[in-house]
Amino acid sequence: MLREGDEIRRLASPKLTTPVLAVGGRSGQFTLTTLRQVAQDVSALSLDSIGHYAAMEAPDKLAHGLLSFYDKLDNPG
Numbered sequence: 001m002l003r004e005g006d007e008i009r010r011l012a013s014p015k016l017t018t019p020v021l022a023v024g025g026r027s028g029q030f031t032l033t034t035l036r037q038v039a040q041d042v043s044a045l046s047l048d049s050i051g052h053y054a055a056m057e058a059p060d061k062l063a064h065g066l067l068s069f070y071d072k073l074d075n076p077g
Contacts, residue, residue, distance in 0.1 A: 012038040019043065021069045023062065025050030043069060 016039040023045045024031035032044045045065040047058050054062045 015040045017041070019069075019073055021045055021066070023047065023054055023065070025052075025054060025057075043072075045069065 018039075019041045020035055020039040021043050022032040022035045025047045026049065032042065035042045045062075047054055047061050047065070050057045050061075
């Protein structure tokens with residue numbers, strides 16, 4: 001969460017308008033909640049039982065999630 005003060009809040013304004021994918025694991029909703037503070041269009045990818053190293057711990061799940069996210073960008077609706 002952006003609680004570090006006025007400087008960080010200024011850096012987060014205006015919000016990003018590009019689509020953002022929040023990849024989270026054991027942190028629950030932390031990553032998603034944090035990114036929603038700085039971006040307007042945030043999608044979530046939750047990788048259960050994954051820590052900080054998603055690409056090493058679950059490369060296939062991460063790749064599938066990324067490809068799905070990109071596909072939705074390329075083929076909206």
